[in-house]
Amino acid sequence: MFLLQQLINGVMLGGVYGVAAVGFALVWGVMNEINIAHAAFMVIGAYTSFFLFTTLHVDPLASIVVAMAVAFALAYPIQRYLLNRALPHGLVITLATTFGLNLFLENVVRRVFSSDYRSISPSYITTSFSLGPLTLPLVPLLVFVLAVAFTAGLHLFLERSSLGLAIRATALNRVAARIVGIPVQVVYAFTFALGAALAAASGTMIGTLQSIYPGMGDAFLTKVFVITALGGFGSIPGALVGSLILSLVEVLSATYLSPNIVDFVAFSLLVVVLVVRPQGLFGKRFYGEEASA
């Protein structure tokens, strides 16, 4: 029973990782851009909800929408007018550039809200259900359901809508996408903004589970890296599976080995998976790799 409870906790944690990871994997997969500023958009999302909760008492699960809109509106012009210029110069340049963006945004948040730890705690924060001997805390459960809904929604959007089709076409072959009339620059900006909105959503979700502070995004970004590599670059379902694997590995190694070596296990797993199966456990070949093939 104890093991089952740990597994349930692991799965619920995995949902939140998943929302953070799918946005990151999407941006990476579609335009070959490792967006370090993903961390900053998580922070912006969390603080947007924190601000709305403390000033207007808006429920954090409702203000997720606002947090996403704020991040989207901020991210779209950044990609459209700045990062698109760095994109042709390759992965490492965009990585450095988005690191600069991350440093800038994060320190602006720090300036506005200070470095203090804050929490978003609605009245129902301690509610939980019992299921026989198992405990299901309400907030993590709601967050998990939302996380699954978001990931499924993104998957449907990419598979079924015409904009999603344009995004996938651009990921597969940007030259051909342009030939058939897809405005590649706009698709990139939209994809980046969508990734930022998902980051913001995960930031708010994290805010309902634990305290928030301006550096919180960086800690989560390293996990997102591991997940993206585990699941397979650019694969949305892979990111979700990777999230579940990471959270289960974390919970199990904390339970059976030692809470101190969780990171060692997670990162060693990452290196081993990369060496044995670079495309990730469930990944197909990376979108960007096929772009110019």
Place this chain on the structure above:
Amino acid sequence: MRRYAFWLWLLLAAGLLALAPLALNEYWMRVASSVLMWVAMAEALNIILGFAGYPAFGNGAFLGVGGYTVAVLMNHGVGFWPALAASVLVPGLIATAIGVPVLRLRGHYFAIATIGVNFALLSLIQNLGFTGGGSGLSVPLYPGSAEALSVMFFYLFAGLAVVSVVVTQLVRGSRLGYAIRAIQASEEAAAVMGINGTLYKVAAWVISAMLTGAAGGIYAYWNGYIEPVSMFDIVTSVKLFIMVLIGGAGTVVGPILGAVGIEVVSEYLWSTLGGLHLAVLGLIILLAGVFVPRGLLSLRFWRRRGRGRDGAPTNRTWGVDEGGGAS
């Protein structure tokens, strides 16, 4: 004449560095020591990133390994110089052991794997008994006066910076240098030409790790105390990347310009802006990446700037082997 230009410039720079303690006060000696440490590490990263084209994103880990080697050995009564020698060897051995499997990976995969190595080492150091765990480790104090200390460490970092620049210059003109540049251009073509890819890639990474490790070793003794989170901070690696890229990867002078530029600018911003200096530094990095993506050295070659607006690869794309390296 051109052949000797590098060595003449180097001699001039070394002479200026030798005389610098006469002109600088305590504060500027500290700043200069730190700048020289970054020059050495940026040049070390340049060997694997700029020449071989492998984005070693976790190179800062060798700073931590070197630092911990010196700290642990000196706590066991070993003198500074043998400890420093070990802080060169241990990162070299680790790079050899990890390099053989990990350098088979390309582009993103390699970058991510080195990040994984960085964090795995961090977690290991945090949990080993003899490293002092998460609370860090103090290093025996330098026995001389404060003034002697500042001069000695300035010369140590200056020496290491000069060694790094010389090593880079020598690598550039050597068999190794041609091999790794061939690998960057196309790994398959290099293999067809009979270049043993694994051997040369590992050799380049080992040199890079050794120089970075030495910087960590000197830093540990200089600072007198080290702790895992700051010694394995991923920001160190990111900063090194930015220095190399802003200066101009694959050149000998570029990383020096990048390291001096970033360190001096961030020192200046810190002293004038205080709390907002990181935000402004971030903005500068962002704008540099957007508007000068080929590094400061490229500014002389306006005509060669990339014009692929929608992501078509230009003649140099760092770290990504698009289309399996055959583009």
